[in-house]
Amino acid sequence: MTNNQQQFYEGCGREGLIRCIFLSEFHPVAGSKISCQVPEGYVTKDVFDAVNVYIIPKPQLQRCILTVNVMKTKIVGYPVKIDSQRYARNAFYFNLCFVCDFWARSVQYEPVVKKLSEYLTMMEEETGFLSKDEDDKIQLQTLLGRILSDLNEHKVTTIVEGENTIYLKIVTHLPDPPTVLDHMVPLLMSEYKSIPLESWDLTSQQILPYINGINHIARIAAEADVEVTLVKACIQNLAYYGVVKLLPILKYSNVYMCTRSLQNLTKDNMLYTACRKYVSLNPDRPSPSLAKVFQFYASMTHGITLRTICQRLSPQNHNIDERKLVIFGLQHDLIRCISKYPVFIGSMPNGRQRLYTGTYNFDEICCKTGLSAANIERDIDSDTNVTVIWK
Incomplete structure (x- = not known):
């Protein structure tokens, strides 16, 4: 493991390469085993023995995305069972798995694993592509090698086998969009400032002239004469794609x-x-x-x-x-x-005291009440039942 990898951990949100692709089958005599993997020997016998009950699981877990993290290895699979009298025990079990670093984010691989597994299911049902003898898996080995290389280098690949074609693409999943509140200040990122105004959607065209890193959401809505809920929805979408960043209100008292x-x-x-x-x-x-x-x-x-x-x-x-x-x-x-968060410590709050719960900061309270920070400060200073938390 490299020094850079040592600082990563499960849940850190970083994406990593696909380290290995392997096909596991259930043999009627030998049980679960790896019948083909690229590169050879990446998943050791110790690792596979520790997780094989999840690689070829019970029927209740068939055709479900399963992710197992064990022994510094993360495995993403989609187990499949094909019922047919041509197989021993009248069924063929297999699982096409992607392997990545234990710390790596793997959700972006799940649709690819599922789509590739369904493609291989179709190939097996038509030609017995997967259930061939082990000595006849050179074609599958070559296929998996090309998929591994293309997805790591280009995040996209095209597979053509006879009359069947499949397109695979890794799509990065962004985190959930942030909650946009009235007191937040959007800042347009520099790489998007050169885009002509007419290239944006209508709502963005109306509010972009007022996004300067100083104006908060409520003020932008008022100056642009746009409903505040529309402004929030627009800014939330822009923030989701990294077009704007949300900042706190800039005040000299901050x-x-x-x-x-x-x-x-x-x-x-x-x-x-x-x-x-x-x-x-x-x-x-x-x-x-x-x-x-x-x-x-x-x-x-x-x-x-x-x-x-x-x-x-x-x-x-x-x-x-x-x-x-x-x-x-x-x-x-x-x-x-x-930020400062006022907290009411008395028994029965009234008026603005109901906002002093410790969950609203000064900026949010100012936007909700329409009062200046100085007025809120005077109100709190004169109220012995209110204290302030800085965080």
């Missing part, structure tokens, strides 16, 4: 903290160059130095507001636009926003 990713600013020359260019207040003046940019980020810590940092470091004197610096830091996970 508290930010740098993350471990801040060190990338000194190691990644492309990131550093992009940062200097983006945060420059005046493009006609020399770009700010790495030392000043890093000093500004490093000053962000618990209990220190953005306003205090600006008063102390005077970023504009160094050609730094502090708002763009914050936006760039949030976009690249160099910093994160520490």
